[in-house]
Amino acid sequence: xxxxxxxxxxxALIAVSxxxxxxxxxxxxTSSEFYVAGQNISWLQNALALTGDYLSAASFLGVAGAIxxxxxxxxxxxxxxxxxxxxxxxxxxxxxxxxGKYTTSEILxxxxxxxxxxxxxxxxxxxxxxxxxxVPQIVGAGALLQLLxxxxxxxxxxxxxxxxxxxxxxxxxxxxxxxxxxQGLVLWGxxxxxxxxxxxxxxxxxPGDVLAQADNMVPPKLASVLLANDPSVPDFTTLxxxxxxxxxxxxxxxxxxxLTPGTFAPNWxxxxxxxxxxxxxxxxxxxxLTRYYTVRKPKDARTSTxxxxxxxxxxxxxxxxxxxxxxxxxxxxxxGYFLGGKSSIAQNMAVPLLAEHTGGEIxxxxxxxxxxxxxxxxVAGLLITIGTTVSHDFYKEVINKTASDxxxxxxxxxxxxxxxxMAVGISLGMADQNVSYLVTLAFGMAxxxxxxxxxxxxxxxxxxxxxxxxxxxxxxxxxxxFVVATLAEVESVLGLPVLVNPALYSLPAAIVTGVVVxxxxxxxxxxxxxxxxxxxNTE
Amino acid sequence: MLGNILxxxxxxxxxxxxxLLATDGSKPALTATKRAVELAKVTGATLHIVCVKxxxxxxxxxxxxxxxxxxxxxxxxxxxxxVAMEWAARNSVPAVLKTYEAGPVVGAILDYARRIxxxxxxxxxxxxxxxxxxxxxxxxxxxxxxxxxxxxxxxGYDDSYIADILxxxxxxxxLPEEVMEEVSMVPMEELHIGRKLGVAxxxxxAFLIPYFGLGALNSWAADTATAKVLGDANVTxxxxxxxxxxxxxxxxxxHRMASRKEAEA
Numbered sequence: 001x002x003x004x005x006x007x008x009x010x011x012a013l014i015a016v017s018x019x020x021x022x023x024x025x026x027x028x029x030t031s032s033e034f035y036v037a038g039q040n041i042s043w044l045q046n047a048l049a050l051t052g053d054y055l056s057a058a059s060f061l062g063v064a065g066a067i068x069x070x071x072x073x074x075x076x077x078x079x080x081x082x083x084x085x086x087x088x089x090x091x092x093x094x095x096x097x098x099x100g101k102y103t104t105s106e107i108l109x110x111x112x113x114x115x116x117x118x119x120x121x122x123x124x125x126x127x128x129x130x131x132x133x134x135v136p137q138i139v140g141a142g143a144l145l146q147l148l149x150x151x152x153x154x155x156x157x158x159x160x161x162x163x164x165x166x167x168x169x170x171x172x173x174x175x176x177x178x179x180x181x182x183q184g185l186v187l188w189g190x191x192x193x194x195x196x197x198x199x200x201x202x203x204x205x206x207p208g209d210v211l212a213q214a215d216n217m218v219p220p221k222l223a224s225v226l227l228a229n230d231p232s233v234p235d236f237t238t239l240x241x242x243x244x245x246x247x248x249x250x251x252x253x254x255x256x257x258x259l260t261p262g263t264f265a266p267n268w269x270x271x272x273x274x275x276x277x278x279x280x281x282x283x284x285x286x287x288x289l290t291r292y293y294t295v296r297k298p299k300d301a302r303t304s305t306x307x308x309x310x311x312x313x314x315x316x317x318x319x320x321x322x323x324x325x326x327x328x329x330x331x332x333x334x335x336g337y338f339l340g341g342k343s344s345i346a347q348n349m350a351v352p353l354l355a356e357h358t359g360g361e362i363x364x365x366x367x368x369x370x371x372x373x374x375x376x377x378x379v380a381g382l383l384i385t386i387g388t389t390v391s392h393d394f395y396k397e398v399i400n401k402t403a404s405d406x407x408x409x410x411x412x413x414x415x416x417x418x419x420x421x422m423a424v425g426i427s428l429g430m431a432d433q434n435v436s437y438l439v440t441l442a443f444g445m446a447x448x449x450x451x452x453x454x455x456x457x458x459x460x461x462x463x464x465x466x467x468x469x470x471x472x473x474x475x476x477x478x479x480x481x482f483v484v485a486t487l488a489e490v491e492s493v494l495g496l497p498v499l500v501n502p503a504l505y506s507l508p509a510a511i512v513t514g515v516v517v518x519x520x521x522x523x524x525x526x527x528x529x530x531x532x533x534x535x536x537n538t539e
Numbered sequence: 540m541l542g543n544i545l546x547x548x549x550x551x552x553x554x555x556x557x558x559l560l561a562t563d564g565s566k567p568a569l570t571a572t573k574r575a576v577e578l579a580k581v582t583g584a585t586l587h588i589v590c591v592k593x594x595x596x597x598x599x600x601x602x603x604x605x606x607x608x609x610x611x612x613x614x615x616x617x618x619x620x621x622v623a624m625e626w627a628a629r630n631s632v633p634a635v636l637k638t639y640e641a642g643p644v645v646g647a648i649l650d651y652a653r654r655i656x657x658x659x660x661x662x663x664x665x666x667x668x669x670x671x672x673x674x675x676x677x678x679x680x681x682x683x684x685x686x687x688x689x690x691x692x693x694x695g696y697d698d699s700y701i702a703d704i705l706x707x708x709x710x711x712x713x714l715p716e717e718v719m720e721e722v723s724m725v726p727m728e729e730l731h732i733g734r735k736l737g738v739a740x741x742x743x744x745a746f747l748i749p750y751f752g753l754g755a756l757n758s759w760a761a762d763t764a765t766a767k768v769l770g771d772a773n774v775t776x777x778x779x780x781x782x783x784x785x786x787x788x789x790x791x792x793x794h795r796m797a798s799r800k801e802a803e804a
Contacts, residue, residue, distance in 0.1 A: 073757075075779045083750055086786050090742040090793060212771040261757035261764055261775050268758030275754045279747070299801070302794045309790050313783040320779065459736050461727075528727060535730040 009365025010148065013186075014372050045181055046300065047307020052184030054081075054288065054312060056133075056378035057140030060187055060371050061348045062436025063316065067323025068350035069221040069334060069434070071214065071258030073265060074323070077436045078316030080278020080443065082309065087451075088283045089305040095458045095534040096289065097301040103286065103385075104450050105393045110533075111457055112465040112525035116398050121472040123394040125449040126286045128480065129442055130382045131423055133285070136438035137375045137382075138164070138427040143348045143435075144368055144375075153344055153431045161424035164376070168383045168420075169413045183373055188315055190370045194351065195318045197358040198325045207321055214258040214324040216249060220331065220346070222256060222263050223248045224338035236336040244332040258327055270500045274440065277503030281443025284450030286389070287381050326350040329357055343432040386419055387412035430487075440501055441483050448475035448506035456514055458534055461527050467518030475510030482506060556584040559657035561648045561682065563590065564619030566696040567663030569704045572623045574693050575661040579632045586627050586634040587655050590620030591647040618711045626704050645681035652688055661691045738800075742793040746786050753778050 059081065066074035101107045105122030112118055138160055145156035203209040218226075227233050227248070236244050256263045265271040282288055327334070330353050337346035352371070356364035391412035396403050403411070430438060453471045456463045482502035485493050492498060496505060560575040562568040579586045620636045627634035639647040652660060664679035683690050698705075756764050757775060764775045 072775055072779065079750065079753075079779065079782055082783060082786060083746060086746045086790055087743060089790055090739040094797070208770045208772070211776060215771045215773075259765070259771075259773055259776060260761075262761065268754070271754040271758050272751065275751055279750060299798065302797065306787075306790045306794055309787055313787060317780060317783055320776075459732065461732070531727060531730060531732060532725055535732050535735060536725060 003361050005361045006365040006368070007148065009362060010369040010372065013366070013369025014376070018376075044307055046304040047311065048184045049180040050184075050288075050304060050308045051311040051315075052180035052182070052187065052374075053377065053381060054308065055184065055187045055315065055374055056439070057137045057348075057371055057375045058436045058439035059312075059315070059319075060191070060374050061140050061144075061351055062136070062434055062439065064191075064319040064323040064326060065348045065350040066264075066434045066436045067319060068326040068330065068354075069219060069338075069346060070264045071217075071219040071256070071260065071324070071327070072320075073261050073263045074436070075316075075320055076265070076271075076274050076278065077440060078319055080275060080440070081282065082313050082316055083279040084282025084443070085305055085309050085312070087279055088288070089302060089309075091455055092283050092458065093301040093305050094298045096454075097298045098536065099458075099530070099534050103289065103389060103393060104284075104454060105389065107454060108457060108468055111527065111530040112468060112523070115465055115469075117469050118465070118472075119393055119397055121469055121476075123389050125472055125476060126389050127386055127419065128476065129284070129446045129449060130286055130386045131419060131426070132442035132445060132483070133287075133439060134379055134382050134419070134423040135426045135430060136433075136435035136442070137379045138423055139344075139430050139433065139438065140348055140435040141372065141375045142427065142431070143344045144352070144371055147345055147349050147352060148368055154428055157424060157427050157431075161420060161427070164379050164383070165417055165420035167376070168380050168387075169416055180377065183377055184311065186370050187374055188311060190355075190366055191315060191318045191322060191351075194355050194358065194363065194367065195322050195325075197363065198322065198329065198354060201358050202325065202329055210321050210325045210328070211259065213245075213328040217245050217258045217327055217331065218248050218252045218255045219258050219263050220327065220334040220338060223252060224335060226252055226255070228339065233339065236332040236339065239332045241328055241331045244335060245328070248331075248335070258324055265500055269497065269504060273444075273499040273501040273504035276507055277444030277447050277501035278440060280447035280451045280503065280507060281440075282446075284446030284448075284454065285443070286385050286450075287378075290381075290385055322351065322354065326354040329354055347432065347434040383416045383419060387416040390415035437500075441486065444501040444503040444506065445476075445479040445483060447503045448479040448510050450475075452507065452510040452514060456511075456518075457530075460518075461531060462518055462524060463514070463527075464518040464521040465523040465525055466521040467514045470517035471510045471514030474513035475506050478502065478509045479506035556582065556658040557587055557655055558582075558584045559587045559589060559648075559652055559655065559660045559688070560623055561589050561591075561644075561660065561662040561678070562619035562623050563644070563678075564622060564708060565663070566698075566701060566705070567693065568619055569622070569663075569701045569708060570696040571661050571663035571693045572619075572626055573701065573704055574691070576623075576627050576630050576632050578659070578661065578691070579627070579634075580630055584658065586623075586632050587651070587657060588620050588623045588627075588634060588636045589639070589648055589651045590623075590636070591639040591644045618708070621711055622704065622708045625707050644678045645685065648678075648682055649685055652686065657688055659689050659691050660686055661693075663696070664692050664694045738793070738796060742789055745789045745792075746782075749778070749782060749785055753782065 059078075063074070063078045063081075066077060096107065099107060099110060101110050103122065104125065105119045108118040108122060109115055138157055141160040141164075142153050142157035145151055145160065146153050149156075151159070199205050199207065199210070203213075230251070232251075234247065239247065261271075265274050327350075330350060333353060334346050334350070337343065352364055352367040355367035359366075391408045395411045396408055400407070449472055452475060453468050456471065457468060479502040481493060482498060482505060485498045486500065486502070490498055499505075558575055558579050560572060562572055575586060578584070620638055624634050624636050637651050639651075648660070648662075660682060662679055662682060679692050683692065753775070756778065765773045767773050768777055
């Protein structure tokens, strides 16, 4: 359990984050001092806001945390999250902005008008993807509370779940653009400060030394599995980092080091599955598509995306060094947590623990508080998006066209509560998973369910209504089956080996199914008007 | 009732006077619009209408929570002024419209009020309370607090009272399908979809080849991947660190190419 100082910093950071959200909204609406701030949001501000929205618990806790236990193999997460924005930039950002629609259901029904099945498919896809995106955030928050207050994981997750659901349903509030700009800067700045403190206090400001140490370490996740039943294993908490590393290296001679690829994804199928899922997943994430709402002109969609690439690219480069440095600094702790049955802390808490090690209680508070803010913002955004999708895109359009405003809001809130409960339930079974890994599964599903259908709708004139539906169904079924199989640790499904990400099967399955069905059917929707809108020279 | 209100108005009510109506096209604002036009008609005042194109990130659930209601009604947010102008014309009330391109709303309303020195300001109140009020703030309360002019505030709305003006409001909205109809009928060949897709794929490949190349290297050439090339940094580490700048350059080149093509077009 941490000190009062740390706790106060965490509470203060969360209060500031919530306060800024309230204040910016109030002042923007009621105060003339903010007259200039009410002008157009620039591409740079928008890029920072997108960065704040995108950097969730998975990025802040998960990526560096995963590198700290798996080594260089887990840089795939950061690379994939980064590369996803290049796919978005090249293929979708500008056409989506020109069409002016920001949910998959709306985009599809703009081309294939009046299609209830596509609307329903879009809603189901958004719910499934978002649930898998919310789960890691709650797992991360649960592990944070466990570290911060010493509560057990189940109780921590239940508390977080209740708080988040109450926060979203009573306030219906989402962080404003200004708050997200601040969050983006806080998360980026916190990672930068942690890296500098670590380099200064442990590695003499020499990043090369981080790599030199990494080349001597067996990743703790691998080592803990190989040494789990070894009676000669000492109490790691009594050892220094160098002693712990020397002991493990001596026991596991010839094993992968932290700089050897293949510890997490041990063969080409797993590697390519992970790479494909990540790079094509961003373009299908519901809350990322919705953020382009704030971009004013099609051209700004590109410049904002480039700004995001600069911010998150530098962030993920920092996670490489922070993750490898954390592995060295925290080696005895990480081994102790794994072998002592506290995997949930070992999997996700490397960044806060490193912050404490290098910057004391104050930096621990900053790291935990920053992570909480990222979690709250991301979960609130996702839950509200889903509530709206279910109530407006589905309930109002398909079930009850004459529903009153109040009924629509009620349905949205019920959907949020239902999804929140579902996410908390799944989170309870995921305590020992790395949050970045869980997010990669959501990316794999987004890459399979939404990316192919959006890509083909926007670029292929011959794409048909039935083809679009078949694409989503194939992507949904194959990706969900393989994600469940992965989490259930099943080795193969229908003779196909289960991989670390479903995308290697589900993405091609969705594309091939969509192409075949489209070639067999004829209803291409309002293709000419849609294409003129998406690809015309309207600025 | 209106007469009573007028009698409290510093003696300025009557012909030649000015009523300032602030509207955002929402249902409470439509209520205020009807009241303001009634007031102007009774007193023979000129109606000045101020409308601010508020630019705030709000999710649809929040919009619904504000009673701005149906999504299509959001399209009217900036058209509240036009609706008020039409309603004034129908009632033979002289009216002037001022639209601000950006908020904040209270500042814009008071800025315009100082210019025209109105007898009253009329606006609608969404009727929020409790947590919603704390979270979302209130334009009506902001104007009440800061306005040096008397303020008449209508509270909430009654669907039957605003049914007629709501029809005008809905007619002002162009539904997505109608907007699509207005897209200029450029021949499909001139959209150059194939060429644009080629540029997009070229951009993607510039990143995806080294990206998946890293996967191929790690999978099929483990010895090369772990060969040290720069101090303790092996090929994989260097490749990982280079992929980020490759992505930046790719994105910037794509942006410049796309911008040039757009300029030519």
